[in-house]
Amino acid sequence: MEEKLMRKLGSGSLDFESYFSEKALDMKASEVRELLKLVEAGDVISLAGGLPAPETFPVEIIKEITEDVLAHHADKALQYGTTKGFTPLRLALADWMKKRYDIPTSKVEIMIVAGSQQALDLIGRVFINPGDVVVVEGPTYLAALNAFKYYDPEFISIPMDDDGMRVDLLEEKLEELRRQGKKVKFVYTVSTFQNPAGVTMSLERRKRLVELASEYDFLIVEDNPYSELRYSGEPVPPIKHFDDEGRVLYLGTFSKIFAPGLRLGWIAGEPHFIRKIEIAKQAVDLCANTFGQVMAWKYVADGHLDRHLPKVIEFYRPRRDAMLEALEEYMPEGVKWTKPDGGMFIWVTLPEGIDTKLMAEKAIKKGVAYVPGEAFFAHRDVKNTMRLNFTYVPEETIREGVKRLAEVIEEEIRALKA
Amino acid sequence: MEEKLMRKLGSGSLDFESYFSEKALDMKASEVRELLKLVEAGDVISLAGGLPAPETFPVEIIKEITEDVLAHHADKALQYGTTKGFTPLRLALADWMKKRYDIPTSKVEIMIVAGSQQALDLIGRVFINPGDVVVVEGPTYLAALNAFKYYDPEFISIPMDDDGMRVDLLEEKLEELRRQGKKVKFVYTVSTFQNPAGVTMSLERRKRLVELASEYDFLIVEDNPYSELRYSGEPVPPIKHFDDEGRVLYLGTFSKIFAPGLRLGWIAGEPHFIRKIEIAKQAVDLCANTFGQVMAWKYVADGHLDRHLPKVIEFYRPRRDAMLEALEEYMPEGVKWTKPDGGMFIWVTLPEGIDTKLMAEKAIKKGVAYVPGEAFFAHRDVKNTMRLNFTYVPEETIREGVKRLAEVIEEEIRALKA
Incomplete structure (x- = not known):
């Protein structure tokens, strides 16, 4: 109509x-x-x-922060920024991820994106050739399917249970693909409190998934917008925590821990991968909004995030x-x-x-x-x-x-x- | 290195x-x-x-605006927005373009993008098939080449003189293509105070370009970030002003008239085209940053823009x-x-x-x-x-x-x- x-x-x-x-x-x-x-x-x-x-x-915090930013950092906050993102924010996030998840950020580079939706699109752009096999959970995040679909992958959907993706079934599938001479480009997972299913991948499966990535040579895209919103139970470290080889691209977002209206997220990953995603982003929108980035920096670095x-x-x-x-x-x-x-x-x-x-x-x-x-x-x-x-x-x-x-x-x- | x-x-x-x-x-x-x-x-x-x-x-204006936005519109400004953009801003821009350029906005729809760089990428995505002919000025805006290039067009470059693109040479080229059974998908022009050349397309050439678009059936992408920054001479209406058939996609930006750090631009065009670009944007980043959009709305609607x-x-x-x-x-x-x-x-x-x-x-x-x-x-x-x-x-x-x-x-x- x-x-x-x-x-x-x-x-x-x-x-x-x-x-x-x-x-x-x-x-x-x-x-x-x-x-x-x-x-x-x-x-x-x-x-x-x-x-x-x-x-x-956190409206009151945001009031305080914007006053501070406009009084002391207006030149930077209102100007074009680098494509990779506002460096103090990138450093603050690295610290925070180290502290919070024990992710060894010395081997990880962080870049800022316009919400993790943009990360999904850029990852599609940088990694997917038409016909490449991309593994998703069944069900999976709808907008990730939309983002990847543009790049014409072949989707393989792995069922879930209360412990998240059935990594045992993934392994069977990987074996089957290997026999056909095929490889998986990456596995996409919303590892914690999944959208839409609400379930969390168990510790054991996380470790196994990383082993499989190494064994069958694929990457892992770990989308983690919800893990801070835990109302019960014990925290589980992100898959990225177990990643020794640099195979995991970790996606974070400010949408659920600060404000979605700022459209800010980040990718933490192997520097060589990040460098290429950065070049892709140059052609797409030059840089994420700087004003929001400077605000987010104050929010993380001054401890507002942890208090809020x-x-x-x-x-x-x-x-x-x-x-x-x-x-x-x-x-x-x-x-x-x-x-x-x-x-x-x-x-x-x-x-x-x-x-x-x-x-x-x-x-x-x-x-x-x-x-x-x-x-x-x-x-x-x-x-x-x-x-x-x-x-x-x-x-x-x-x-x-x-x-x-x-x-x-x-x-x-x-x-x-x- | x-x-x-x-x-x-x-x-x-x-x-x-x-x-x-x-x-x-x-x-x-x-x-x-x-x-x-x-x-x-x-x-x-x-x-x-x-x-x-x-x-x-306009730092002082921005201080005033952010206070106002956080006091009265925080719920909207910090939340996800629609992909097409914050409606009051879209309406304010329509008014402003009507007043400023006499662009009949009843036939034009406006959508908000993350800077006009994103408009270029989305236009590439929505209109360019590999091998499609895209006409650009020689020289042209570097980042437009980068944005379009991803979609594999065949570029044709039309020389410039002090009156902008040599529309007479374009016509020759169009004739030549017609003989080869080829068409142009769109002509991309930075019509006023071009980046990089600084020149402005003359009134006559603007009118002729629109005629040619109709005659040879192509679209025009008019990128207009600089026209407000006029230091001498008489204003020339945008090409969009002469567009009766809906062939011109007009790109505006807040980067030069407000602040680039907000990463906000807009596309004004035929509703059917805008609708498709909107769907493309959904997969790419859901929506432009809402906080900045509400700020930009106050900036335009309250007359700050015209005073500043x-x-x-x-x-x-x-x-x-x-x-x-x-x-x-x-x-x-x-x-x-x-x-x-x-x-x-x-x-x-x-x-x-x-x-x-x-x-x-x-x-x-x-x-x-x-x-x-x-x-x-x-x-x-x-x-x-x-x-x-x-x-x-x-x-x-x-x-x-x-x-x-x-x-x-x-x-x-x-x-x-x-």
């Missing part, structure tokens, strides 16, 4: 489609973003989003708990869900035969929205799953939302049996 | 190059950026940069004058240069036979740096030109820099004759 409207708006004589590149003709809008547009109208409780709660933004994080965690924990409790209370038999120790999402699996994409419209009519799981699978071959977000709406709304959702699901299950 | 150092730094067992995509193996660092690194050391006057003077940044611009102009005019006077005073016979009415650059042409790339090292030894012109030509077939910047260093330094440069050139001319 929107496409039609567009044609109408530009009702000149141009045949717009005829100018697009082949690849552009294939580009589709993100389904999640399109769905969210629908939800904006009416009394719909949205568990579909992926936004942090604005209440967690506990507040974010205390804010989100009751929401996570509320959703888990409501699922327990309302969901009919046959429905399963993950129990995340942190992050922003819970993954729900319905009985086989229910298509959550078809169900979504009914749910919106009943006043609740979720993201159908299909798009999170590289091959779109799983229909009965959904992602729920628990960070954006308050506890009571979460309870009401889950209750409404349970009613819709109950009807579907009844219809299935009929 | 740097490459060697990198290998050494990452002296593990990995063969880094083996992981890169074919395209990444071809990626080279921007020569200008590399040159600028050399210049940082020692008593070298750099006329090589392309930076605005930090003295022109005259100050920037008054600041730069004496620098432009100083450089023109110094060139007149010091340059030996046989050297020619452009006389820009605005912008940031003057283009110098030396006698045939002098290679400014070879001369650059000698100049740096004599304490002055410039950008050799070769890299600004799509086919690198012109060796005797250079770009000088007059916005970054003060008048006296400009005079001294040009004097040093003239001495180097004089020696070269002598050597040429010997």
